[in-house]
Amino acid sequence: MTRLFGAIGIALxxxxxxxxxxxxxxxxxxxxxxxxxGGYVELRPAIVWLDSSAALFKLRSAPGDQVESRNTQxxxxxxxxxxxxxxxxxxxTRTLVEGGFANRAWSRDASxxxxxxxxxxxxxxxxxxxxxxxxxxxxxxxNPAAFLDRAKxxxxxxxxxxxxxxxxxxxxxxxxxxxQVLSVTPVLLPVSSDLNASFGDGDHVNVAGKVYLxxxxxxIDVMYLSGxxxxxxxxxxxxxxxxxxxxxxxxxxxxxxxxxxxxxxxxALIAREQPxxxxxxxxxxxxxxxxxxxxxxxxxASGYTPAExxxxxxxxxRGYDSLTIAGDVGLLGLARRAxxxxxxxxxxxxxxxxxxxxxxxALGVLYLMLGASAIVNLDDRSYSLLPEVQYKPAxxxxxxxxxxxxxxxxxxxFGEKRAIVRLELRARYSF
Amino acid sequence: xxxxxxxxxxxxxxxxxxxxxTAASAQKPTGAPMDGNALLRRVDRQLNPPSFEAYKRIVNxxxxxxxxxxxxxxxxxxxxxxxxxxxxxxxDKGRSTLRLGDNMWMxxxxxxxxxxxxxxxxxxxxxxxxxxxxxxxxxxxxxxxxVTDSADQFVLALKAKTRAVAYDRxxxxxxxxxxxxVRIECLTPTSMxxxxxxxxxxxxxxxxVIRPATVETESPLYKGYKSSxxxxxxxxxxxxxxxxxxxxxxxxESIRR
Numbered sequence: 001m002t003r004l005f006g007a008i009g010i011a012l013x014x015x016x017x018x019x020x021x022x023x024x025x026x027x028x029x030x031x032x033x034x035x036x037x038g039g040y041v042e043l044r045p046a047i048v049w050l051d052s053s054a055a056l057f058k059l060r061s062a063p064g065d066q067v068e069s070r071n072t073q074x075x076x077x078x079x080x081x082x083x084x085x086x087x088x089x090x091x092x093t094r095t096l097v098e099g100g101f102a103n104r105a106w107s108r109d110a111s112x113x114x115x116x117x118x119x120x121x122x123x124x125x126x127x128x129x130x131x132x133x134x135x136x137x138x139x140x141x142x143n144p145a146a147f148l149d150r151a152k153x154x155x156x157x158x159x160x161x162x163x164x165x166x167x168x169x170x171x172x173x174x175x176x177x178x179x180q181v182l183s184v185t186p187v188l189l190p191v192s193s194d195l196n197a198s199f200g201d202g203d204h205v206n207v208a209g210k211v212y213l214x215x216x217x218x219x220i221d222v223m224y225l226s227g228x229x230x231x232x233x234x235x236x237x238x239x240x241x242x243x244x245x246x247x248x249x250x251x252x253x254x255x256x257x258x259x260x261x262x263x264x265x266x267x268a269l270i271a272r273e274q275p276x277x278x279x280x281x282x283x284x285x286x287x288x289x290x291x292x293x294x295x296x297x298x299x300x301a302s303g304y305t306p307a308e309x310x311x312x313x314x315x316x317x318r319g320y321d322s323l324t325i326a327g328d329v330g331l332l333g334l335a336r337r338a339x340x341x342x343x344x345x346x347x348x349x350x351x352x353x354x355x356x357x358x359x360x361x362a363l364g365v366l367y368l369m370l371g372a373s374a375i376v377n378l379d380d381r382s383y384s385l386l387p388e389v390q391y392k393p394a395x396x397x398x399x400x401x402x403x404x405x406x407x408x409x410x411x412x413x414f415g416e417k418r419a420i421v422r423l424e425l426r427a428r429y430s431f
Numbered sequence: 432x433x434x435x436x437x438x439x440x441x442x443x444x445x446x447x448x449x450x451x452x453t454a455a456s457a458q459k460p461t462g463a464p465m466d467g468n469a470l471l472r473r474v475d476r477q478l479n480p481p482s483f484e485a486y487k488r489i490v491n492x493x494x495x496x497x498x499x500x501x502x503x504x505x506x507x508x509x510x511x512x513x514x515x516x517x518x519x520x521x522x523d524k525g526r527s528t529l530r531l532g533d534n535m536w537m538x539x540x541x542x543x544x545x546x547x548x549x550x551x552x553x554x555x556x557x558x559x560x561x562x563x564x565x566x567x568x569x570x571x572x573x574x575x576x577x578v579t580d581s582a583d584q585f586v587l588a589l590k591a592k593t594r595a596v597a598y599d600r601x602x603x604x605x606x607x608x609x610x611x612x613v614r615i616e617c618l619t620p621t622s623m624x625x626x627x628x629x630x631x632x633x634x635x636x637x638x639x640v641i642r643p644a645t646v647e648t649e650s651p652l653y654k655g656y657k658s659s660x661x662x663x664x665x666x667x668x669x670x671x672x673x674x675x676x677x678x679x680x681x682x683x684e685s686i687r688r
Binding site: 030032035038040081083085087088090092118120123124126133134135136137157158159160161164165170172173174180181183214219241243245247249272284286288290292342358360361366367384392396398427429431 | 437473486491493499500502504518519520522525527531532533534539540541542543544547550551553556557594595601630656661662670671672673674675676677678679682683685686687688
């Protein structure tokens with residue numbers, strides 16, 4: 001009898017839902033492969049207009065060098081992403097091969113950006129081992145809370161970054177109520193002369209961790225890095241939609257004993273230790289016309305003051321003069337060491353603003369994107385403007401033209417850059 | 432009645448009675464009071480199982496006839512959780528999107544971390560926006576303001592529950608016979624037409640899932656452009672809650688079978 005009721009139930013369900021059935025369309029099946037290989041190849045011809053009077057031009061020049069005001073380059077990049085994915089186990093690699101021709105010389109480089117294996121005994125737990133990019137933080141260009149990452153490219157913040165060899169795990173819990181998600185990510189990052197040497201001082205196992213919360217519709221990360229190869233630090237970031245078209249994001253990092261290498265008055269490079277709080281605060285706004293505006297403010301308490309930056313540029317000028325007149329390389333050598341120690345890092349000063357406007361499907365053309373970004377050094381009023389045009393004429397082909405125009409007073413950050421204008425075309429084919 | 436028999440009655444008879452009762456109520460003569468929200472929930476269940484995975488092929492058609500195609504693997508759980516993974520084209524492969532209610536994120540493998548996106552943007556360009564691609568149950572986002580009942584169809588006027596919903600109002604034409612939508616007009620608060628969604632090609636996906644396999648859209652805001660979404664595969668499947676999290680977005684590929 002119960003079987004009869006069951007059969008009636010099935011019949012009712014099917015008859016209720018299948019009444020309007022039409023002939024099916026021919027839809028090809030989906031392929032499922034354990035191995036995957038992809039990536040892109042990119043050609044990047046560029047023209048660079050140089051400022052031979054700029055300090056950073058002189059830093060890399062020697063008296064007698066043939067000075068050209070314009071430099072033509074041809075660069076190429078190949079990114080190969082390979083993966084194996086089977087149930088609870090996966091492996092990923094990302095390799096970049098770059099080559100270029102500039103100043104009548106060829107250059108080439110190959111780097112493994114990522115190569116790690118993942119074990120997922122359950123969806124709630126993942127263990128990763130190998131070279132991996134972690135990409136912490138919410139800021140678009142600056143990420144003071146990205147304790148285990150390299151700096152982004154100002155011209156292309158979305159570009160893949162090289163990772164470090166780590167052992168990391170993700171443990172995820174979900175809940176009902178205001179706290180929807182909690183995940184914990186502990187990380188071990190060993191450093192020795194042969195492993196992760198670019199991270200910091202050698203022979204340490206750096207312990208770091210991040211706790212992620214989705215709480216009241218707000219993404220919150222709290223992160224920590226133990227002392228070791230770099231000074232200990234802790235911080236947090238958050239991101240939240242204030243309205244459906246307005247997003248707020250912020251990062252905050254505290255380094256109780258931040259060490260900054262600064263030039264002393266007696267032409268010496270000394271370590272300055274002080275507590276530092278670094279902050280990013282930003283907004284993203286989407287208009288009804290689908291135009292996106294992004295504005296980020298960045299304060300780095302461990303950055304250089306305008307006076308310290310001027311001192312650095314003065315040192316380069318004096319070093320260049322000393323080399324030209326007396327053949328003495330001492331001061332220029334010191335300037336190069338100062339550059340490596342911190343003055344040469346991306347945006348090394350204290351206060352910056354980043355603004356970006358982008359319009360997809362611009363001028364009524366699908367896949368045409370017009371955009372422009374600006375990085376302004378609020379301390380010395382110098383700036384970098386980055387207009388760009390991007391078009392995808394075919395599914396896997398992307399064409400992009402972008403410029404980087406750098407302006408500023410003498411002894412300002414962007415006023416002393418080697419390049420006044422850099423104009424680059426990129427043709428990327430994904431496969 | 433033994434335990435096995437009782438279980439069978441619960442499993443089949445109760446749903447059968449409920450379906451029959453709902454179908455009977457839908458056949459009420461014009462003018463009889465009707466629970467529009469119950470009807471909308473039935474439309475949702477006719478369109479999708481409560482929890483499912485699907486492969487969707489999205490095609491953007493430009494005015495000159497050129498097309499661009501995207502293949503997505505998507506998973507839905509409950510009324511307000513959706514995640515999708517781009518399988519092609521190569522330039523988008525590995526990108527994933529996640530929606531939890533009004534919150535949406537996109538993960539791009541090169542960028543390496545999820546960023547928040549909004550429902551009105553489109554991760555693929557074209558007429559479909561993110562709310563269309565990562566659609567939730569209609570009853571999760573809309574209340575039924577009125578139902579117009581005619582001989583062979585219902586016309587539902589829907590009003591968004593919150594201002595975070597992509598379209599303030601919808602007009603939905605639903606067949607009386609199988610309670611499936613055939614057309615939806617998406618409107619602004621001032622009744623301006625934003626886009627039209629047209630459902631077609633009823634297909635049996637197996638496991639009792641019978642629904643329109645294609646959704647085509649046009650918009651007066653994108654004159655000459657069209658987009659279509661074809662459900663290639665669809666089947667009921669339950670997922671652990673952890674896969675609908677930011678932390679899991681880079682690993683979405685691992686749950687494909």
